[in-house]
Amino acid sequence: MSRSAPALTDFRRIVVKVGSSLLVDSGAGKLRESWLAALCEDIADLHKDKRDILVVSSGAIALGRSVLKLPRGPLKLEESQAAAAVGQIALARIWAEMLGRHGITAGQILVTLGDTEERRRYLNARETIDKLLEWRSVPVINENDTVATTEIRYGDNDRLGARVATMMSADLLVLLSDIDGLYDAPPGEGRKVNLIPVVERITPQIEGVAGASGSELSRGGMQTKIEAGKIATSAGTHMVIASGKTEHPLRAIIAGGRCTWFLTPANPVTARKKWIAGSLEPRGTLYIDAGAVAALRRGASLLPAGIKRVSGEFDRGDAVIIRDMDGAEIGRGLVAYDAADAGKVIGLSSADVKNILGFEGRAEIVHRDDLVMGGA
């Protein structure tokens, strides 16, 4: 039986990716303030109801271009880097101001590819964003275009949005652009094309119809959106592509407007945990006491207090096996301390950890989001 489109309001942690062509009017080179104000009303509505909202916003280069009055046409790498340096200031300011009208604090995060691809940096970025969410801020994320070079860049914010969504275990990624969804044939072939409302699985046929499309301002066409869909759905995040050309685009999705949903076969936690269990080589072992075993089975994080012994050579962010004192595997997870520091904090209460390490360590040695129970 085919699955129907979910309701946007069912989701608790939503990443909203906003394309450059929506934020910047290509003709006038101006920021589309009233559109953004309306979007921020939608965001505030969702945020009010205890949802976590994250924004991935493009537009730095496009805005910088207009502030600097650069001529049309392609930019050289250093020109786009310099344009982004100018535009990002304006971009962050407008988000802060527009969200601020609703009493929401924005926090700017600029990431480079390594921040999500290298595990240690990934953990670090995630902690920061998690803290912002805990404080009920809305993180506003973009690629750090001023230092990104061709070899080390996401290149388009669709895939960046998907990376952020999976990193934060978001349950939904919304891609707002000038495209209202995926059609059953590439546009421009002269025949009538129909919007596909729900994609249950990204098959080669789906990739085939994605074709190549794009606009002058944004980097991502439908192909990068399908790439983003693959990243998101295989890690347990649903995705929806909708047009941002309307005012209040999120309300429009809620009201059943045109869009394409890409469904994930698994729930987010399972998929993420599968990744931890399946794709990493454990580098060490943490032996834990019976109290910690019971706490972990109840869904808690692993704290230094529950650890009895540490073995192996591991760095912060590596995968480790967690065993009880009889050596039975309890689970696997990503460890927040390296082996030397883990050895020092064995059995300590979280309050004592700082005194021993000389710096404020993570309260959890393995956060429950990074933990797979039951062995791999």
Ligand code: GLU
């Ligand atoms: N990061 C780029 C910017 O802010 C946009 C990339 C994209 O359009 O996907 O200008």
